[in-house]
Every structure is written in structure tokens, then in C-alpha cells.
Amino acid sequence: MKRYLLILSIIIAVASKTYAQTGNITEPEAITSAFQKNNIGKVVFEADTIPLDRLKQTDLVTGYEAKPANNLYMRLLLGNSLTNYQHSLQPSLNVEQLNQGNFQFTFYVDGKQAYQENLHKGANLPATKNTKTTIFVPLISNRGEDSWGRSLWGRFMARGGEDALTTGTHQLKIEVRPYVSIPDLKVGELIAQGGIRFTVPAIDPKDAELQPIKAGSGWQVSKEGFDTRKIMEMNALIAGNRFKQITSIVVIKNGKLLIEEYFNGSARDSLHNPRSVGKTFASTMMGIALHDGYIKSVNQTLKEFYHLKKYGNYSPQKENVTLKSLLTMSSVFDADDNKSDSPGNEENMYPTDDWVKFTLDLKTDSNKAAGKQWNYFTAGVVVLGDILNKSVPKRLDKYSAEKLFKPLGISNYRWQYTPQNVPNTAGGLQMRSLDYAKFGQLYKNGGSWNGKQVIPQSWVKESFTRHLTLPKDVVGEGFYGYLFWNKTYTVNNKAYETYYCSGNGGNKIFVFTDQPLVVIITAEAYNTPYAHPQVDKMMQDYILPAVLK
Incomplete structure (x- = not known):
């Protein structure tokens, strides 16, 4: 009998050891924090970056007010690593195959599902998926971190969050599940959840008011009417941080200054960094150099x-x-x-x-x-x-100063330079919004300014030609000219074609082909998923309806 019990105990021990080995496919990090042990399975929220070993319950925030100065961070407190959760979901897969999946996030606002996303496989490093039991990322931050958390939040807001989080106080809830993508999509059980009171403050009516166009703009001020209510609605959304990090909007109609608005600390003399908008200036200078025979x-x-x-x-x-x-x-x-x-x-x-x-x-x-x-x-x-x-003679910066900026009356600008001290045509040519408007109007004029042909008219025509169709899976509908983008907006069932310069952050110079319009938008929403979609929404729903006849 004793021999039988000994053999049985050995079998149980071996079986237990085998189960322990197969229960996890990777070795997760040890959970040593008392705070984490007490909060496993929760999504918690913080207002600042606090290391886990110093984090206390009193550091968590239960409410957030959506103001530009306020940050919101999310921490997942898990009982195991993501890869091990996935392993229990699909035990036949190896670690590399499991790493093709990630977390699924579901956002609820006031009890209703507003958005769900299977996070892209590249959003976390394999080492993080395999070992980490706590994940900390910013959701809303004015510090400019390059994080999948900010991108996730941006997609949530663009695809349901903006409509759900209206003015007032709401209950925001986030649920987290693992998913695998091989051989087919399979989503696991809930592994973490948490909620926070989310308040969208009312807008001060003064922040929505139209900004009067002051003297000294260098433009003749337009006396044409436009729908001021639409522009004020847009201003309110910018003030309320619904359209984020917008710094200026300028509208030129029939060659005259119709709208001039500045936001978030920007002013008329501010030099903006529109990133890849500067690429188009390389096209412009190529056309001028071609005309001059260089x-x-x-x-x-x-x-x-x-x-x-x-x-x-x-x-x-x-x-x-x-x-x-x-x-x-x-x-x-x-x-x-x-x-x-x-x-x-x-x-x-x-x-x-x-x-x-x-x-x-x-x-x-x-x-x-x-x-x-x-x-x-x-x-x-x-x-x-x-x-x-x-x-060209005397380098590109001096040549462009003489051939482009001087004729347009632009003196306040700043090139960036490459390591070889060559003007950086990749982007970053900083100028005032009103001067970007001059550049756009120059093309609208067919290359002429104050009676002088600055750019050959033939070059403008070639630049505003649909040379290539853009891949829909990358940028959606549209075409490409000579370092100009091309798209068509539809307002009240009528199409309005525009060629435009575009840069990271949501920076744009729009030149409309069938309307006497040039529109400038500068922004600093760099490396965010909402940068370009929010500009499209501003154009589609507010600016164009306000200024078109």
C-alpha cells in the first residue's frame, strides 16, 4: 500500500510539473508590487507618469476633464502576459504565431459600445507581449509621446468617440481581451476592465467668436459674406479640443482675405512648421529653374x-x-x-x-x-x-529668395538644412500663414503675382495634372501631381476639386480648381491618426459650406 501511495504521489507530482510547464508558453515577469496584486484584472487611469513601484491607490484618477492641459494615462494590470493568455486561447500556436495577435480594446460611453479595435500586431514588441503583466501608455497627452495608446485613442475619437462624448459628464469604460489571428481571428475572455468619469466642458462663447481681421495683413480684405455661424461652430470645436492642435485657418476668396483665425497660442506673425508642405516648394523651384535654363x-x-x-x-x-x-x-x-x-x-x-x-x-x-x-x-x-x-546660381536658398519669395513679398521665413547645409526640401520650411496663402494664391493665379509671371503657367498646369492614382489602401481616394496632392470634396451633392500641399500634423495649403478659393490650415497634431481626418472634417462640414455660394 505504501509503495502504491508513493508511486501515486510521484505521478501526481510529475503531472503537476508537466501542467505547470504547458500552462504557460512563456515566463511572465514576477508580480511583486502590492498595488498590482490588489488590482489584477483592472484598467486604471493616471494623470502623470508614476513608476509602478511607487504607485499608490490615491494616485489613480476617477475623473478626467477634457482640457488641452490635462493628460490621461492608462495602465493595464494583468495576471499573466498577453502571450500566455493567447496560448490558453489557441494552445497549438507557437510564440511567434501568437505574437501575430494582440489586445482587443472595447470602448463604452454611458453603457453603449462606441468603438472596438483589434490592436495591430506591431503595437507591442514581442518581449512586451511575452513577459509583461502591466502595460502603461498615454491616451491623451500634450507631451507628444510616440505611443500606440495615443493612436488608439485618436482612432476611437475619430470613429465614434467624438459623437458619444458630447458636452457634459459621461462614464467611459474600457474592456481588454486577447486575440489571435492564426488560423482565424479568435477573441478570448475579458482580462482587464476599468472606467472613469469623463467630462467635456462647455465652450466659453467668447472662444467661438470670429476674430476680426486686423490692419497690416498685406492682403485686401474681402467684403463678401459667408456663413459666420458655421465658422463659429468650428471655432468652438477647436476651443473645446474636439479639433485638436489647430493653430491657424486662413481663407482667400477671389484673391482677397476672407477669414483669418489663430488658435492655441498662435498669432499672425507666428512661423509654422508644416512639415512636408515644404516638399511642394521643391516642385516650384524646379519649374522656375527649368524656365531659366538651369x-x-x-x-x-x-x-x-x-x-x-x-x-x-x-x-x-x-x-x-x-x-x-x-x-x-x-x-x-x-x-x-x-x-x-x-x-x-x-x-x-x-x-x-x-x-x-x-x-x-x-x-x-x-x-x-x-x-x-x-x-x-x-x-x-x-x-x-x-x-x-x-x-542654380548662388545655392537654392538664395535663388529661391530672389526668384520666389522676393516677388511675393515674403521676408519672414526659415529653411531647415540637411547635414550638407543644403536647404531641406523634405519639409519644414517655416512661414506665416498669410505667406503660405500667397504661395497658394500664386498657383491659383496660374503662376503670376502682381502682373509678374513668377512660375511658368505651363508648370502650374503640369503640376496640377493627375499624373498618378494614389493607392486607396494608403491614402484613400485621390491623385498625385508634381509634389501636389489631388482630391475632391463633396458638399451638398456638388463636387469641388482641389490640389493641395500636405504635411504631418494636418498642415494644408488647398488650391481649388473650380472655385476662387485658397485655404490654409496649420496644425501641430504631429504623428497622430486624427491629424488629417479632422482637417477633412473641418473642410467638409464647416469651411466649405461656410464660404461656398
């Missing part, structure tokens, strides 16, 4: 400007890259800024000490047909700037 043709190739065999990954394909393909972002370089793993992604360029060399060292992609496939390629625009800088 550039022969947009069909000139890279081999006419560089000894390409001195650079890495030489190929005959590279020699035949044309200026036109760089202007239309359709060259054969292995580069795509919209793909984080692309060799030619701009984020790989910035840390290098020679951006042109970085670009010309790139491989070519044999699957790309020259001039046919659009891929956003910032580094290619840097090369255009370098070609201009070496081709």
Missing part, C-alpha cells in the same frame, strides 16, 4: 547629375531615374515611407550624416515600373533639392 527637362536622369557607380547597389535602373519620377514619387528605388520596414523609409535617412548618399545607395526594386507606381518617398525629394542646389 534644368533642361524633367526627363533628365540621375546619371546626368551623379556618378552613380560611386554609390552602393549600382544598377542601370538607377541611372535612368528621371526628375519627373521623383516629382511624382514614382521612381524605382526600394523605398516607401508608409512602410516602417522599407529600406528607404525616411526615418532611416535622418540619423545618417549624408542624406543624398543614403538615397543614392538604396537598391532599386525590379518589381516597380518606372513612373507607374506611387510610393511616398521623402528621400527622393531631398535629392531633387540637392540637384537644384548644385544647378
